[in-house]
Amino acid sequence: MERYICAIVLILAAMVIALRNLSKSYETAEGRLEVLRGIDLDLGAGDSVALTGESGSGKSTLLHLVAGLDRPDSGEIVVGGRDISKLDDRGRAAYRRTEVGLVFQQFNLVPSLDVAANLAFHAKLAGRHDPAWENELVERLGIGPLLTRYPEQLSSGQQQRVAIGRTLAARPGLVLADEPTGNLDETNGDAVLELMLSLSKGTGSTLLMATHSQRLADRLDRQLHLRSGKIT
C-alpha cells in the first residue's frame, strides 16, 4: 500500500529528466571504446523525444543508462529530482520497477509466461495492476485472441504489440523505447508508433525513443542526434 501511494506521488510529481555531462566507455580487446563523451540533456514531463544516430553511435547505451540498467563512468542522471546513478542495486531495481518502462529492440517478453501474464507482469511488480486498463490496452492493441499463447508462438509484430502493452499497462512515468519498430514493415511500424504515441500521451508519460528512421522521428515532439558521443 505504502509503495502504491509512493508511486502515485512520483507519477504526479512532474517527471523531469536531466542528464549532466554523462560519459560511458567499454573495455574492448582493442582498448578503451568511448561511446558517450559528455551528454547533456533535459526532458520535460510528457515530452516525446526521438534519438537518432548511426549504428554504433551509442543510442542503446544511453537508453540503458537512463533505464538504470547500467552505470555511467561519470556524470549525473537526475530523474524526479534524484541521481539514479548513485543508487545501489536495490534502489535502481525499485526505480526500474515503478518509474520506467522499457520496450526493447528484441521485445524480450518473459518466455515462460503466456501473453496475458506477460501483459500484467510489470504492472503487478510495480503494484499498479489495473485489469480495466489492461483490457482497454488489449482492445486497442488488438491482441485479444493471443492472450493464452506463449511468446514463442507469436510473430514479431505480435510480440512487439504485447511488449508495448506490457510497458504501458504499468503506467510508467518514463517510457524508453529502443527501435521498437525495427523489425516491422513500414505500415505496421507506423501503426504501432501511432498507437504508442497516443497511449503514452493518454497516460502523460514522457517518451524517449531510439530510431534509425527519420520518418518516424519526425512524428515526435523533439529530435536529438547522437554523433561521436555527443548530442548535436
Place this chain on the structure above:
Amino acid sequence: MTTWTLATALLSHWRRRPLQFGALLSGLALATALWSGVQAINAEARASYARAAIALDQNGLANLVSPNGGSLPQSAFVRLRRSGWNVSPVLEGDYRFGTTRLRVIGIEPLTMPAEAQTVDLGNAGDLLSFISPPGTLVVSPGTAEKIRGQTDLALRVSDRMLDGAAFVDIGLAQSLLRRDGELSRIVIAENQRPGLEPFGALVPALTVREPNAQTDIEQLTESFHLNLTAFGLLAFAVGLFIVYSTIGLAFEQRRPTFRTLRCLGVSLRVLAVLLLAELVLFALAAGAVGVAIGYLVASLLLPGVAATLEGLYGASVPGTLSLRPEWWLSGFAIAMAGTLVSSAQSLLRLMRVPLLAVAQPQVWGRSSQAGRRIQVLAAAALLALSGALLLWADGLQAGFGILGCLLLGASLLLPAVLSGFLTVMQRTSSGALVTWFCADTRQQLPGLSLALMALLLALAANVGVGTMVSSFRLTFVGWLDQRLAAELYVAARTEPEADRLRAWLATKVESVLPISSVDAEIRGQSMQIFGVVDDPTYRKHWPLIAGLPDVWDRVASGEGVLVNEQFWRRERLRIGDQLDLANDWKSTVVGVYSDYGNPKGQVIAGINALTSRYPQVSRLRYGLRVQPDQVADLRASLSGEFGLPPDNIVDQAALKEQSRRIFDRTFLVTGALNIFTLGVAALAMFLSLLTLSEMRLPQLAPVWAMGVTRRDLALLELLRPLVLWLTTFIAALPLGLALAWVLLAVVNVEAFGWRLPMHIFPYEWVRLGLVVLAAAVVSVFIPLRRLAGLAPSELLKVFASER
C-alpha cells in the same frame, strides 16, 4: 579442408565448455562403472556357484535316491554293480572338526564317473593314500587353513574345491558320520552297457532323480542377483541419461558450426563419420575410467556380498575379486553401446533437419503435449499392471514384476504430477513473482524430468529398502531374544565328555536343553531335524507363528512336530498335515515357528522321537538355563572342570551380538548400493541444473530489467531446485512404503520363505530428507554462484543480441 582442421573445429566446442565435457565423461564413466561393478560381482558369485555345483552332486548326472529322501542301503549299490551297471556310491553329511562344520562328501574314486570327478586322483600314490586308513580330506585352501590342527586326518588342498566342503573316501565318511552301510545316493554314469536289467527290477525301492538344469544355490540366490542387477541397471540408466542430455545439448549448440561446415562443402557423411569418431573416442576414454572404477567398487562390495550370500542363502563365495579380461571388454562394449544409444537421436536429427534450420538450444529436451499424454497413459498402464500382478500372479518373477511396474509407472507419472502441482500454484497465486516462478519452473521441468525421475527412483529405493531392512532388524532382534533363551551354550568335544557334562550339570543348572540334530531329506529338500526336551523355556519363548493350543505336549509325546516358516510356506503345509520324516517315521505338523536367516527347512521333534529313529545322533551341544548372575561363575567352573576351550562355551549376550553383527554385515551391500544410486541421481540432477543454468539468461534478463534485483533472482533460482527436490522427496515416501510392502509381503516370501511385519521409521525419513536438502543445496551451488557473480553487462547482452 583437411580432416584434421575439421576435427579441431568440432572439438573446440568441448574446450570452450569444460563443464559439459566433464558431465559427458563422468556420466559415461559412472554408468559403465556401476554396471560393470555389478556384473563383476555377479560373475564372481556365479563362478563360485559353479564350483559348488561340481563339488556337490550337481554335475549333470542322474542319481538314484530313496523316494522319501532318507538314506539307502549299501546293498543296493552292490546289486547294481554286480548286474553290470556303471554306478558309484556317495554319502554326504555335516561333520564338525573342532568348531568348523564341513560338508563331508564320501565318494569311491575307483567307480566315480569321470564327469563327476572334481579332484583328480589319477596319481597312484594319491589314490592309495585317499582310500587307505587313516584317510585323506580333500579341501579348499581356505578350509585347510581353518581345520588344520583340528583333525588327525591328512589334508590335501585343491583349488577346485569349494569352501566348507571336503571329499573323503566313502568308508571314512561312513565312520565319521556314523552311518555304516548307508548311502545318500548312487551316481549313474552316462555310458552304460546296452541290455542291462532295468532299475525297477533291481532296486524297486529307489527312484531316479534327473539332473537339475540350475543348481539349488543358483535358484536360491536368483532374487539377490536380480536385485543387484536391477540396482546396476538403474544406475546405468541414470548415468546414460546424463550422457543423453549432454550430447543432445552439445549437438544443438554446435548446429551453427555444422551449418558453416556444410556450407563450406563438407558432406553430411563426412560430418557424421567425424562426429561418430568423436563419440567413440569419448566412449573409449570414459569406458576405461569406468571399468577401473567398477573394479574398485566391486572389490569394495564383494566381501559384503559374500557375507550376504552366506548369511541369507548359505552360499559360499570368496571375498576377493579375480581380474578377468572379459570385464574390460564388456565394460568397453557397454560404454560404447551406451554412447551410441544416447546419441542416436542427435545423430538422426543431424541427418534429417534441413541445413538452414535455426538452432534452438533453449527448446532442447522440451517434450510435446502429445509426448506428455503418452507418458501419463503408459504410467497408468504400468501401475494397473502392477496391481493386476499383485492380485493374480505369484512367484518371484511376478514379485519383481510388481516392483518394476510400480517404480517405472510412478516415475513416469512424476513430471505430470509436478507440472499439475505447479499449475495449481500458479493459478491460485496473484503475485507476479510467484506466478513467474511457477511458470518458469514448469517450463524447466522437461529438461529436468529425467533427472527428477531418477531421483524419485533412488529415493524410493532408499525409503523402501531402508524400511525393509529396519523392519527386518527389529523383528530379527525380537526373535533372537525368543530364540536364544538359554543363558549359556556349551559344546563337548567327545560323546564320553558329553555324558560326564550332563551328569555334572544336572545339579548345577535349572535345566539342560540338548541341541541335537540330524540331516534329512524331506519332500526332496535337504533339511535338519532337531530334537527338543519338554521344557518351560520352549513353551514360554519359542517364536511360534501358528499352532495347536497344546502343541508342546504333542511334540513332547512324539505325536507331532513343528516346522519352520520357510518350509511351511514353500510346501504350502497346513496344521495337521502328515510329513514323512524318515523311512518309517511319519508325523503330523502341529505348529509353525519363525526361523529368520536360515536358508534350509527345519523340523522340530521330541528328543525321544528323534533318538529312537537316530540312536547315533550326536549329543554334544547343550543350552543351559541358569540365573543370569550365575553365568560367569558357571562358565568359569565349566572350563575349570572340563578344560573346554573358550569357543565351546558361548554366552547368550555374545551369541546375540554375533548374530546382530552378521545381520548388519549382511545388509551392508544394500546400504552401499543405495548410497551409490542416490549419488548418481544427485549427480544427474546437478548436471541437469548446470546445463539449464547456461540457458537461463534470456529468462532472467527481462525480469531483471523490470526491476527485480539480482539478489532476489538468485534466491528464486535457489528456491526452484529446492522445491523440486523436496516435492520429489515427498512423492518418494509413499512410493518407498509401497516398495517396502511389496518387498516384505511378496518378494521376501518368495525369495526366503518368510514374511515380516512392516514397521515405519519416520526418523530415518527425516535423516534422508536432510541428506536430500544438503544435496539440493550443493547441486545449485555452482549455478547460483555463477548467477550471483553476473555482471549487468552480461544481462544487457541479452537485449542486444539476436534471439
